[in-house]
Amino acid sequence: MEHAETAGNKIIFSVWFGLLGLTVLELVLAYRDLPLETMLSILMVLSVIKAAMIIAYFMHLRYERASLFVTLIPSLVFVLIMMTVIFADSSRLAHMRSLIQ
Amino acid sequence: MSHSSGPLSATAVHDGRDLPVWGGGALPYAVPSKKLGMWLFIVSDAITFSAVIFAYGYLRLAAPAWPRPFETASIVNATVMTFVLLSSSVAMVLAVRASSLGKVSGAVGWLVATALGGVIFDILHIREWLGLIAEGVRPFSNPWGTPMFGAAFFTMTGLHMIHVTIGVVYLLIIAVGFGRRKLSAVDVEVSGLYWHFVDLVWMFIFPLVYLLSAKMA
Numbered sequence: 014m015e016h017a018e019t020a021g022n023k024i025i026f027s028v029w030f031g032l033l034g035l036t037v038l039e040l041v042l043a044y045r046d047l048p049l050e051t052m053l054s055i056l057m058v059l060s061v062i063k064a065a066m067i068i069a070y071f072m073h074l075r076y077e078r079a080s081l082f083v084t085l086i087p088s089l090v091f092v093l094i095m096m097t098v099i100f101a102d103s104s105r106l107a108h109m110r111s112l113i114q
Numbered sequence: 115m116s117h118s119s120g121p122l123s124a125t126a127v128h129d130g131r132d133l134p135v136w137g138g139g140a141l142p143y144a145v146p147s148k149k150l151g152m153w154l155f156i157v158s159d160a161i162t163f164s165a166v167i168f169a170y171g172y173l174r175l176a177a178p179a180w181p182r183p184f185e186t187a188s189i190v191n192a193t194v195m196t197f198v199l200l201s202s203s204v205a206m207v208l209a210v211r212a213s214s215l216g217k218v219s220g221a222v223g224w225l226v227a228t229a230l231g232g233v234i235f236d237i238l239h240i241r242e243w244l245g246l247i248a249e250g251v252r253p254f255s256n257p258w259g260t261p262m263f264g265a266a267f268f269t270m271t272g273l274h275m276i277h278v279t280i281g282v283v284y285l286l287i288i289a290v291g292f293g294r295r296k297l298s299a300v301d302v303e304v305s306g307l308y309w310h311f312v313d314l315v316w317m318f319i320f321p322l323v324y325l326l327s328a329k330m331a
Contacts, residue, residue: 020207025204025207026204029200029201029203029204032200032317033197033200036193036196036197036200036320037193039320039321039325040189040193040325042325043189043321043325043326043328044328044330044331046330049326052326053326056321056322056325056326057321059321060318060321063314063317064314064318067310067313067314067317068310068314071203071204071206071207071306071310071313072306072307072311072314073303077143077144077145078143078144078145080142080143081144081145081150081153084143085153085154085157088157089157089160089161092161092164093161093164096164096165096168097168099168099172100172100175102172103171103172103173103175103176104176106176107175107176107177107178110178114178
């Protein structure tokens with residue numbers, strides 16, 4: 014194994030406390046009276062930040078060669094963006110339902 | 115066999131010609147092939163989870179009123195589960211580090227601690243499931259409306275729970291194998307990638323399933 018550079022204790026425990034802190038922040042936000050879309054957007058941004066912290070430091074991707082990141086992550090993000098195509102149909106369904114009632 | 119540095123510098127005689135063969139010199143990703151294999155699995159598994167999460171989003175957006183059944187006790191339970199899983203990931207990082215330094219007992223200890231976190235997570239989650247089932251939630255019916263709530267909830271959290279359970283068994287097998295010096299530090303690291311991924315997925319399921327369905331006072 015090649016570990017030219019790796020995250021030390023200080024970084025790992027900072028990431029851990031950061032993740033716990035963001036979780037508490039999400040918990041506090043959940044009980045705020047915000048519109049569902051706003052709440053969803055804020056929570057998803059926080060979740061993506063948490064996921065990035067886990068991938069970069071716990072899964073060590075930050076310290077790997079850039080070729081590994083380029084192979085794995087952009088294709089995944091592309092597939093996820095393509096999947097959002099279903100939501101147009103979902104809101105159409107909600108709209109048609111409101112017409113019937 | 116190659117004694118030179120370039121990846122294609124060695125040659126072998128084939129059909130009477132000297133053809134270049136890969137001498138094993140340079141790895142394009144500079145990671146062991148097992149590790150690349152696990153990363154590729156993780157990307158495909160991420161797409162599987164995403165499909166389930168997007169299906170939930172589809173249903174919820176189309177539904178006129180999605181149930182918000184989770185009392186404060188359930189939200190606290192799910193938050194504790196999140197803390198347990200995040201902490202087990204730190205134990206996993208320490209297991210990987212101990213194994214790469216050749217500290218066998220340390221690595222085995224941290225692996226068992228990680229697996230224990232998974233067991234606690236499962237117990238807390240099954241308790242939540244049993245509570246909902248007792249309240250009358252079924253895959254296609256529940257007391258609050260939108261019938262698909264149960265199917266979406268049980269599929270998403272169930273798929274994750276299966277991953278945690280498989281992870282616990284996987285980590286214990288790695289702990290035994292590494293303890294008997296039959297597995298290498300790479301095997302510990304690869305199991306760590308899987309465990310962190312299971313943790314990562316929960317970072318999305320927790321807010322989407324629990325926080326967005328918290329019962330408001």
